[in-house]
Amino acid sequence: MLEVANLSYTLPNQTTLFDDISLTLDEGEIIGLSGASGLGKTTFAKVITGYLPAQSGEINCKSLKNKPHPVQLIWQHPEQSVNPKWRLQKVLEEAGDINKHLLNQLNIPFEWLQRYPHQLSGGQLQRICIARCLLTNPSYIIADEITTMLDPIAQAEIWQLIMEYVQKNKIGLLIISHDHPLLENLCEKILDFTQFVKPFEGLSRNNDEGVRT
Numbered sequence: 001m002l003e004v005a006n007l008s009y010t011l012p013n014q015t016t017l018f019d020d021i022s023l024t025l026d027e028g029e030i031i032g033l034s035g036a037s038g039l040g041k042t043t044f045a046k047v048i049t050g051y052l053p054a055q056s057g058e059i060n061c062k063s064l065k066n067k068p069h070p071v072q073l074i075w076q077h078p079e080q081s082v083n084p085k086w087r088l089q090k091v092l093e094e095a096g097d098i099n100k101h102l103l104n105q106l107n108i109p110f111e112w113l114q115r116y117p118h119q120l121s122g123g124q125l126q127r128i129c130i131a132r133c134l135l136t137n138p139s140y141i142i143a144d145e146i147t148t149m150l151d152p153i154a155q156a157e158i159w160q161l162i163m164e165y166v167q168k169n170k171i172g173l174l175i176i177s178h179d180h181p182l183l184e185n186l187c188e189k190i191l192d193f194t195q196f197v198k199p200f201e202g203l204s205r206n207n208d209e210g211v212r213t
Contacts, residue, residue: 001026002048002071002140002172007057009040009047017043018196021057025140028170030163032183035193041176042076044193045142049073061140068095068136076145078125082117088128089113095135106131106161123154130158134165140172148179159186 002025009017017040025031035041046052049071050063063069075081082091092098092113103110106127117125126146133141143162147155163186166173177183183190 003060004048005058007044007047007059008055009043009052010055021196023191025172025174027139027172028167030166030173030175030187032187032190033174033176033193034178034180034183034190036178039193039197041193042144045073045144045176049142068138070138071140071142072133072136072138074129074133074141074143074146076148078122078129079117081129082125084117086116087113088115088117088120091117091128092132092135095132096137097135099135102131102134105165123150123158126150126158130162138171140174141166142174142176144176145178
């Protein structure tokens with residue numbers, strides 16, 4: 001079980017972004033986290049997956065030396081989460097040995113692996129990023145707005161692939177999205193991130209990287 005207890009995060013200017021978040025995610029459980037853009041959901045995901053340090057609180061799943069983090073993050077913008085100078089084979093090998101059966105499950109032709117990230121569409125590159133995530137054999141996955149930039153057909157295909165995989169392998173899945181109908185369709189329960197957000201004045205809610213994400 002992934003347990004997050006009393007997690008808080010404060011910006012460098014000492015403004016508290018979110019405060020006292022506690023949640024649990026069982027293996028095989030699918031939970032949604034809703035809320036408008038700019039509230040801090042991505043920062044929360046980065047803290048859980050070890051990209052940012054928490055100012056306070058506890059997370060029971062942490063990375064061990066020379067091993068992938070047990071909680072993996074799939075990012076909203078796949079082009080920002082891969083090295084543009086690497087061929088896609090190297091991108092996948094960073095996570096582990098390439099599994100041809102997994103590539104087949106995700107409808108990834110093997111010839112894609114000799115290409116560079118810019119040579120794939122957004123939906124195709126997101127499949128690569130999902131494969132990279134799954135090659136680490138995660139116990140839990142955080143999917144952060146992963147289909148927001150894709151057309152409806154690509155969205156449906158990707159969610160079908162992910163849901164089939166996590167259900168078969170009993171992986172806990174936290175889906176972050178402001179698309180409430182999507183969360184209602186996929187999740188067992190939905191949490192409202194707004195309840196964790198501190199009153200906030202004088203800073204823009206729309207600056208995804210500079211202030212709130």
